[in-house]
Amino acid sequence: MSLTQHLSTPISSSSSAFVAHSNFNSRTKNVSLPAKRFSICKCIAAPQEAQTAYKTTVSRNANMAKLQAGYLFPEISRRRAAHLLKYPDAQVISLGIGDTTEPIPEVITSAMEKRSRALSTLEGYSGYGAEQGEKALRAAIASTFYRNLGIEEDDIFVSDGAKCDLSRLQVVFGADVTIAVQDPSYPVYVDSGVIMGQTGQFQKDDQKFVGIEYMKCTPENGFFPDLSSVSRTDIIFFCSPNNPTGAAATREQLTQLVNFAKDNGSIIVYDSAYAMYASKDLPHSIFEIPGAKEVAIETSSFSKYAGFTGVRLGWTAVPKQLLFSDGFPVAKDFNRIVCTCFNGASNIAQAGGLACLSPEGLKAMHEVIDFYKENTNIIVETFNSLGFNVYGGKNAPYVWVHFPGRSSWDVFSEILEKTHVVTTPGSGFGPAGEGFIRVSAFGHRSNVLEACKRFKQLYK
């Protein structure tokens, strides 16, 4: 890539699912637009030296360069911008990026107000907190989500979100591990692995990075991988209820997964960020499966439960029973990374998290979740009524719509062009997402209803 090319490529966000701020819901007045792009002239020292800008002699990290492929959300952002140029008066609705839209229940925000106010008093001020999180919050997370599962307060590491913890886990694992991901999956698992040097180059022909085991999840296998055909890897990223397919694994399936990990000596990184959307009969934590504490880590978040996408609060449970091959506890290395590369979640956010887990807070969170689940039902019914095969939705805020034989990007463009609704092309989550569209249920009711009305007009 020439210098000129570098300079003319805008600074892009990442391919992560929640990255580009192509956020077009009806409340754009509160939404930050993408960072101002680098303009070409600013990258060069002076006009007369356009070809001779000073360069350091530091080599660019080769792993970063591998990431060039697969910029999902910036591409959506570009297409949306082009769409708005073409239709400047269009009332664009976003059911694309999985961003929460409903206010945070007052029982939760009032706790954050109170903590903010206390910080201005001698009695209420606190400085550095424990990097692992406040003791009361760790205890509340353990007792709310892991009661009777053998996960204790000191297994819980409070964080600024699951996405951030996933990268910290990758730093713990380092460059020499092999990884497996569901295909399709949340792009951060793959991207963080590439960044750490766990992979080879991206292969355009099969849309995969060399060295990653892609576990196909399709309607044919009920969105649960055929483990008999999956190669052993050190790390297995597994998200249930799943982003993007919305599929939730059963107890039997998770038991298979845990046994598979145990047989192979692998570590499962289980992403349960949508667990509260799952129906009661389904497992809500990997640690409900016997033996999981010896093979699994679980990461989760308040983002999709309490609307904390901007407040930033999550956690990761690393059982003390989980050991590397030399017997060293994984939790000790994770603790070291949390202490060296992080300084704890904001104390105000933690006060909010504690309020989330009070009886009133839990009730309020369930109401918000139920609201989004009603949105999901509306979207599912709409596509069902139009004769599509629709997956997900029941146990997750994502609806996975099949357009067999068609390109995801073509369908994305068709929907945007004809309905002004932004969705997410399934192929952006991995090659097995080709032919699908992810429709997010995060939105104001009026927008969801309007979008569904437009879908019905388009596909009637």
Add this chain to the structure above:
Amino acid sequence: MSLTQHLSTPISSSSSAFVAHSNFNSRTKNVSLPAKRFSICKCIAAPQEAQTAYKTTVSRNANMAKLQAGYLFPEISRRRAAHLLKYPDAQVISLGIGDTTEPIPEVITSAMEKRSRALSTLEGYSGYGAEQGEKALRAAIASTFYRNLGIEEDDIFVSDGAKCDLSRLQVVFGADVTIAVQDPSYPVYVDSGVIMGQTGQFQKDDQKFVGIEYMKCTPENGFFPDLSSVSRTDIIFFCSPNNPTGAAATREQLTQLVNFAKDNGSIIVYDSAYAMYASKDLPHSIFEIPGAKEVAIETSSFSKYAGFTGVRLGWTAVPKQLLFSDGFPVAKDFNRIVCTCFNGASNIAQAGGLACLSPEGLKAMHEVIDFYKENTNIIVETFNSLGFNVYGGKNAPYVWVHFPGRSSWDVFSEILEKTHVVTTPGSGFGPAGEGFIRVSAFGHRSNVLEACKRFKQLYK
């Protein structure tokens, strides 16, 4: 290391300066103690299987294993705990860890209250913000700290703190760069380099990691390295005003540093977290030096200005003029990491940051800083009156006291034993810190005065 040894080693924090919560100031009621230690019996499956705990077959990251050496603050923590066992009624005062103690000015907390409250309303709610930070805050940082320096809004990346950004920068650089650090220095530069695989093993004889260039900073060279004897590295970490020595580089010295980087094609990572403590005649940003935008990154924080150690807010300025050897802008890779491994600072903290930079907020921050500087004067005068050579203090909240010919740890123990005051042994920041003690000026006035009274009794 045997399994038994692993299990009997408590989970430790890190060697980072702000890590272990050995926080013994007079307001311990608000301070979290360290995470509960792993107990031995919890690491093994069942009592009867004590020697046969299940282990995965995943190898531990060899870089993490290198970190075993140099656990500074946990060691202090252990010694403090032993001290309290010995003297259960002692009124221990901490001038050790650099943790802020004074309340956050109300003009700032009221903005965070307001933002918290707004999140419970339809009009005031916002979800994911830009990973790079809110536009208004980026603009305010650029105009407050970099006016007329050519650093623009889109060069600023808002974060949850300088410590976190340092690790994200290391992820950008990857395993193949070489690094230089001031000796002594904030331990995170070294530790994050070790974690990324930039170094060899720790050598006990010289207390250094193989592969790191340690730039000696002692009274003999005015705490500025003799650059003629420093080997070229890809990255140079440089902190001014310095933690731990309190030394602040002059304009001439920083010009030397920038020229040195330019001659070598190196990248300076300039930590200016204490810049507001420096007197007016000193440079407050590396970007005051001509040409610095082509060789430097600057990271900073609201922690020590506004008492945001627990609120978590900082920023990093990556000029678009800074290029890797292939011409690729460093800012683009940093942006990619910020988007993939991070999701922005808490929106509530950002509201606080914006209030910090209002005229009233700036005035209030200066008052807090002046308060801590008065503490510094008291500490400096105390040790001066006792005949010690005292460095730092003037432009930083740290006082660096020389005990020539003595071991830092011996002096630390003597002070703790005889005055119940916790300091930090200088050797914990690097081999050139041997013979020094760092005394932090973060504390309530009454505690600082009491500590100084005890110092005078001990060393009169």
